[in-house]
Amino acid sequence: MNDTRAALREFFDNRTVEGLAGHEEAAASLAKLNLEGLPSLRLAVLRTVTVEPLDAYLRVAGYRAGLQIELTLHNLGEVETLVLDRDSPLYRENPDAVLVLLNLESVAPQLVNRFTDLDDGSLEAVLDGLETRILGLAKGIARHSGALIIISNFQLPVRPSWGILDGRGRPGQRDAIAGLNSRISQGLSQMGNAYTLDIERLTAILGDRAANDPRNWHRAQAPWKPALLEAIARESMRYLRPLRSLNKKCVVLDCDNVLWGGVAAEVGFSEIGLGPEPSGSPFVSLQNGLRAISARGVVLAVCSKNDRGVVDEVFYQHPNMVLTPEDIATWRVNWDDKASNIVDIAAELNIGIDSIVFLDDSPFECGLVRQALPEVEVVCLDGNPGNFRRIIEELDYIDPLSLTEEDVQRTSLYRGESQRRELAAQLGTVEEYLATLNMTVEVARVDQSSVSRVAQLILKTNQFNTTTPRYTETDIRAMMDGAGCIVASMRVSDIYGDSGLVGAAILFFNESHVELDAFLMSCRVIGRGAEDAFLAALTQEVSKHNIGLVARYVPTRKNSLVEDFLPRCGLKLIATDESCSNYALGADALPLTTPAHVHLVNKLADHE
Amino acid sequence: MNNHVELRVKEMMGALFNMSSADIGPGTSVDNVESWDSLNHMKLVMALEEAYAVEFTELEVAELLSLELVMLTLLSKGVS
Numbered sequence: 001m002n003d004t005r006a007a008l009r010e011f012f013d014n015r016t017v018e019g020l021a022g023h024e025e026a027a028a029s030l031a032k033l034n035l036e037g038l039p040s041l042r043l044a045v046l047r048t049v050t051v052e053p054l055d056a057y058l059r060v061a062g063y064r065a066g067l068q069i070e071l072t073l074h075n076l077g078e079v080e081t082l083v084l085d086r087d088s089p090l091y092r093e094n095p096d097a098v099l100v101l102l103n104l105e106s107v108a109p110q111l112v113n114r115f116t117d118l119d120d121g122s123l124e125a126v127l128d129g130l131e132t133r134i135l136g137l138a139k140g141i142a143r144h145s146g147a148l149i150i151i152s153n154f155q156l157p158v159r160p161s162w163g164i165l166d167g168r169g170r171p172g173q174r175d176a177i178a179g180l181n182s183r184i185s186q187g188l189s190q191m192g193n194a195y196t197l198d199i200e201r202l203t204a205i206l207g208d209r210a211a212n213d214p215r216n217w218h219r220a221q222a223p224w225k226p227a228l229l230e231a232i233a234r235e236s237m238r239y240l241r242p243l244r245s246l247n248k249k250c251v252v253l254d255c256d257n258v259l260w261g262g263v264a265a266e267v268g269f270s271e272i273g274l275g276p277e278p279s280g281s282p283f284v285s286l287q288n289g290l291r292a293i294s295a296r297g298v299v300l301a302v303c304s305k306n307d308r309g310v311v312d313e314v315f316y317q318h319p320n321m322v323l324t325p326e327d328i329a330t331w332r333v334n335w336d337d338k339a340s341n342i343v344d345i346a347a348e349l350n351i352g353i354d355s356i357v358f359l360d361d362s363p364f365e366c367g368l369v370r371q372a373l374p375e376v377e378v379v380c381l382d383g384n385p386g387n388f389r390r391i392i393e394e395l396d397y398i399d400p401l402s403l404t405e406e407d408v409q410r411t412s413l414y415r416g417e418s419q420r421r422e423l424a425a426q427l428g429t430v431e432e433y434l435a436t437l438n439m440t441v442e443v444a445r446v447d448q449s450s451v452s453r454v455a456q457l458i459l460k461t462n463q464f465n466t467t468t469p470r471y472t473e474t475d476i477r478a479m480m481d482g483a484g485c486i487v488a489s490m491r492v493s494d495i496y497g498d499s500g501l502v503g504a505a506i507l508f509f510n511e512s513h514v515e516l517d518a519f520l521m522s523c524r525v526i527g528r529g530a531e532d533a534f535l536a537a538l539t540q541e542v543s544k545h546n547i548g549l550v551a552r553y554v555p556t557r558k559n560s561l562v563e564d565f566l567p568r569c570g571l572k573l574i575a576t577d578e579s580c581s582n583y584a585l586g587a588d589a590l591p592l593t594t595p596a597h598v599h600l601v602n603k604l605a606d607h608e
Numbered sequence: 609m610n611n612h613v614e615l616r617v618k619e620m621m622g623a624l625f626n627m628s629s630a631d632i633g634p635g636t637s638v639d640n641v642e643s644w645d646s647l648n649h650m651k652l653v654m655a656l657e658e659a660y661a662v663e664f665t666e667l668e669v670a671e672l673l674s675l676e677l678v679m680l681t682l683l684s685k686g687v688s
Contacts, residue, residue, distance in 0.1 A: 020655040021620035028623060052647050053654060219669065220650050226658050 004035045005354075006374050008063055020226040023056040030063050039244040040068040043236075044095035044147070046079045048106035050222035057226075057233035065237040065397065066246050076221065077106075083140040090145075097148040097240055098141050099197065101232070102134070103223055104154045104177070115161040115173045123171055127180050135187040138194045148401075149194040150239050152232075153181040156200055158208045195239055195401075202231040234396060242401040248377060249355040250329070251293060251398070252342055255304035255311055257361040258381055258388075259287060259323065265310045265463050265523070265558055273385075275320040282385035287322035289389045294327055298398050299349060303332040303341045303358075305526060307463065307558055335561050337430045337527055338365050339372035357395065363496050364528075371433045434528060434597045437494040441530050443537035444603040446480055446487040446504075454489050454504045458520065462558040464531065465520035466551065466566065469506075484509045486541065488604060490534045492525050499525050503534050507542070513584070514542045516551035526561075529595035535569055537602040539591035546587050550574075553581045613687060617678060620659065624651050637674030652678075660687045 011033065017026040043058065045051070055071060062069035072093050074082055079100065082090040090098070104112050108130050111118075118126065138149050160166035160173040167175050181200055188194040203211045210227050217223035224232070241247045256263045260283045261273020273279035294300050300323070304311055311333045315325050330348055332341040338360070346353045354375035360366050366380040377397065381388050446454050455473035462468070471479075479485045490503030503521040507514055516538070521531050542549050551566050567573060569592055571583035594600045615629075621636070622629035625643045638644045644652075653669055656662070656678065662685045664672065672678050682688075 019658050020651060021623050021659060024623035024651075024655075025619065028626070050647075050650070053651050215663070215666075216650075216654070219666070222650060222654075226654055 002375070004037050005066070007033055007035065008038075008066070009374050012064060017060060020053050020056070020229075023053075023060050023230070027056040027059040030060065035063075035068065038063075038066065038068045039246070040070055041097065041240055041244060042070045042072070042093060042095045043240070044072045044074060044090055044093055044098045045101065046074050046082060046090070046098065047101040048077060048079060049101060049103050049224065050076060050220050051101060051224065051229060051232075052222075053226060054229045054233060057230045058236065061230075061233040061237050062240075064234075065241050067237070067240060067244060069240075079137065080140075083137050086144045090141075095145065095147045096243060097150060098145070099236060100137060100149070100151040101197075101199075102152055102154070105217065105223065106221075107133070111173070111177065112157070115176075120171060123176060127176060127183075130180060131183050131187065134184050138188055138191055142191060142194065146193075148239060148243060149188070149191070150197050150236065151184070151188060151194065152197040152199045153184060154200060155203045155212070197232065197235060197239075199228075199232065202228060202235055206231060238396050238399045239401065241397060242399070246397070247355075247400055248298065248357045248395075248398045249351045250299040250301055250345070250349060251290065251357045251359060252301045252303045252345060253290070254360040254362070254365070255302060255306060255314070255333075257385075258359055259283060260314065260318075261385065263523070264314055265306060266460055269310075269313050269318065272314065272318070274314075274318060280320065282388055284320060284322060286385070286388040286392065289392045291322055291327065293392065293395075293398060296398070297400050297403050299329045300327055301330045301332070301345050301349070302328050303338055303345065305335055305338075305523060306333050307560055308333040309557065335526060337368065337372075339369050339430060339433075342369060342373060342376060357398065359392070362524075364494075367496065368430070368433050371436070372430060431597070434595075437496075437528070437597065438599070439492065439494045439528060439530070439597060440599045440601060441533040441537070442491045442493075442601040442603065443488055443534060444491075444606070446476065446489050450489050450501055451476055451480065453501045454487065457501070457504050457522065458518065461520045461522060462556070463523050463561050464526060464565075465518075465556075465559050466516070466562055467518055467554045468520075468556050468559060469518045471506075471518075479506065486538075486604065488534075488538060490521070490530065490537075492528075492530045494528075503530065505534065505538055507538060509545065513548045513550050514545065516549060519551070523561075529598050531565065532569060532592075533594050533598040533600050536592040536594040537600055537604060539585075540602055541604045543587065543590035548584055548586045549590060550582065550584045553583070554579065555581075613682065614675075614679060616659070617656070617675065617682070620655050621652065621675065621678075624648055624655060632675060634676055635674075637676075639673075656682070660685070662687060 011030065017023055045054070052073065055073060058069050058071055074090060082088045108126055111126060134151060138151060141147065141149050154177050156174050156177050162173060166172040185196040188196055206227055211225055212223055213225050214223065253259060261279050262271065264272050274283050290300060302311065315321060330345055332345060342356055342358060343353060346356060353373055357377045357379060358369050359379050359381055361381045363380060363382055366378045369376055370378045379391065381391065452473060455471070455476050458469065458471050476487055479487050486507040488505045488507070489501050491501050492499040502525050504518065505516065506518040508517050519535065521534065539549060551571055553563060553566055555563065566583045570589065571585045573581060574584050575582045618629040618632045621632050625641055625648055653664060653672065657664060660682060664681065668681050672681060
C-alpha cells in the first residue's frame with residue numbers, strides 16, 4: 001500500500017495535469033500503474049446533461065484522493081426511470097455512491113427561459129413541484145440502496161430575465177432559484193446520507209464564462225465546460241473520501257511565520273506580526289481559518305522548533321492570538337526532527353499518519369517530512385502570507401461527512417490524554433534524508449565582508465548560543481585584528497539553496513588550552529549536523545597546536561536547546577554550578593569527526 | 609505548420625481516441641478511426657477549444673473530420 005501511495009505521489013508530483021486532453025492522458029497512464037491495495041469505490045452518475053468528459057476528471061480526482069473510482073455513467077436523461085425501478089441497472093451495480101447531476105434547462109426550462117411569463121402563483125407551483133421531485137429522487141434511491149446520495153443544485157442566473165428589475169416588486173429569478181437550492185439542501189440534510197453538490201458555488205468560483213458554454217448546450221446538451229467538470233469531480237471527492245476514511249483528521253502547525261510573522265525567539269514577543277497592521281493581519285486571518293477547520297472536528301496540533309516558553313508566552317499572553325491553548329490537542333515544541341514528532345503525534349492521537357496535514361513555512365522541513373513520511377499531506381506556506389487563509393480554505397481533503405458531539409469535543413478529549421504511546425518503529429529516514437541534501441558547510445575567519453553579519457548574529461541569536469556573549473561590531477573588529485584569537489564564521493548551503501552566514505564562534509588561544517568563548521548558530525539550520533561540522537572544523541585548527549579545548553555552557557531563559565550540545569559532541573563535564581557548566585576535551589581526542597553527510601570546507605588556515 | 613502544435617494535437621487525439629499518437633498521421637480521419645464517434649468528436653472539439661482558447665463555428669465543428677482539417681482550421685484561427 002505504501003508503494004501504491006508513493007507511486008501516486010510520484011505521478012502527481014512530476015507533472016501538471018491540465019485540461020480535458022491532459023486528464024484523458026493522465027487517466028490512461030494511471031490505469032496502467034500497479035496500484036495494489038488502493039481502495040475502490042463504485043460511483044453511479046445519473047444526469048440530465050452530457051458530461052462524458054467527466055469520466056476522466058473523476059478517475060484522476062479519485063487517484064488524487066487515493067481512490068480507484070469504478071464509474072458507471074448512466075444514460076442521458078434516464079433519471080427517474082432508473083431511480084424508481086428497483087430492478088434497474090442503477091441498483092444492479094450496487095453503487096457505494098450515487099451522484100445526480102441536474103441542470104435547470106432540463107428539469108424546469110420555464111424558470112430559465114420563460115421566467116417573465118410566470119406569475120407569483122405559478123412560480124410557487126413550479127418551485128414546489130421541483131422540490132418534491134428532487135427530494136423524491138433522493139428518497140427513491142434511499143429506498144432501494146444504502147448508497148451515499150449526492151445531488152447537484154442549480155446555478156444562479158448571472159443575467160436574470162428581469163434585468164436590473166429582478167426582485168423588485170415581484171419575486172426575482174435569482175431569489176427564486178437560490179431559495180429552491182436552499183430548500184433542497186435542507187430537505188437532503190434531514191435524510192442523513194444525502195448531500196448537495198454545490199454547483200452554484202463552484203460556478204461562482206470559476207465565473208459564468210469559464211464554467212458554461214451555451215453553444216455546447218444547444219449542440220450536444222453539454223452546457224458545462226471542462227473547467228466546471230473538473231471542479232465537480234474534485235468536489236465529489238470531498239464526499240467520497242470519508243466513505244473510505246481518507247479525510248484528514250489533524251492539522252499539524254508550525255509557529256514562527258505560520259501562526260504569526262517573524263521568529264518570536266529572535267524578534268521578541270512584542271515584535272511578532274500578529275494584529276491589525278499589514279504585517280500581522282494575514283496571520284490573524286489564517287488563525288481564524290484554522291479555528292473554522294477545528295470547528296469541523298479536525299484536530300489542531302503544534303509542532304515547532306522552539307523553546308516551549310517562547311511559544312507559551314505568545315499563546316497565553318499575546319492579545320491578538322485567535323487560537324487559544326485549549327484549541328491545540330497536543331504540543332511538540334522541541335528540537336527533534338519534525339517527522340519523528342509527527343509520528344509521535346499520530347500515535348498519541350491514535351490516528352494514522354496518513355490522516356495528517358502538515359503546515360510549515362520552511363522548504364527544508366516540508367521536504368524532510370515529504371520524504372520521510374510520504375503519506376502526510378504537506379502544505380508549504382512559503383509564499384505571501386496574505387494568501388495563507390485562502391490556501392488553507394482550499395484544502396479539500398479535511399471534510400468529515402457529519403459532525404457528532406464527540407467530534408466537536410475531540411480536541412479536549414485528546415488534550416486529556418497525557419500518556420504518550422511508545423513508538424513501535426524509530427525513523428531511520430532522517431539520516432537518509434540528510435544524505436540527499438548535499439550539504440556544504442564552509443568555515444572561515446571573519447573578514448571585512450562578513451564582520452557586520454557576524455556581529456548581528458551575535459547580538460540576535462538567543463537559542464542556539466552556548467554563552468550568549470553580546471559583543472559589538474567594534475569588539476569583533478578588535479578581536480579580528482588581535483593575536484591569540486580566531487573569530488570564525490560558518491556558511492551553510494544545500495540543494496534547497498544557500499542559507500548564507502548562519503554561525504559564528506570565537507576561540508581564545510592560551511598556553512595550556514584553547515577556550516571556546518562563543519559558539520552560536522541561527523535556528524534556521526538546526527538539526528542538520530551543521531553545528532557538529534562547525535565545531536569539528538574549529539577543533540581541526542585547535543589540534544594543530546597540540547593542546548586541549550575548554551568550553552562553557554551558560555544557561556539563559558532561551559538557550560536550553562544548546563544545553564546538551566557540548567556533551568553530545570564528546571566534551572567532558574568538569575565543573576558545574578547554577579550560572580555555568582564547564583567542559584573540556586584533551587588534545588588526544590581532537591579533532592572531532594565531521595558528520596558523514598556534510599561536505600566540510602575548512603578555510604580557517606587560509607589567512608594573511 | 610508548427611511542429612509543436614501538430615505533435616500536441618496528435619497526443620490529444622491519441623488520448624481521446626484511445627490510440628497511440630504515433631499511429632496518427634496526415635491520413636488519420638473519422639473514416640479510419642473506429643473510436644472517432646460523435647461523443648469523442650465532441651470531446652475533441654472541447655479539448656481543442658480549451659487548449660488553444662478558440663471557438664469553432666457550427667460549420668467548422670461539423671468539418672473537423674481529419675487531422676489535416678483540424679490543423680488547417682487551427683491555422684485559420686491563428687494557432688501555429
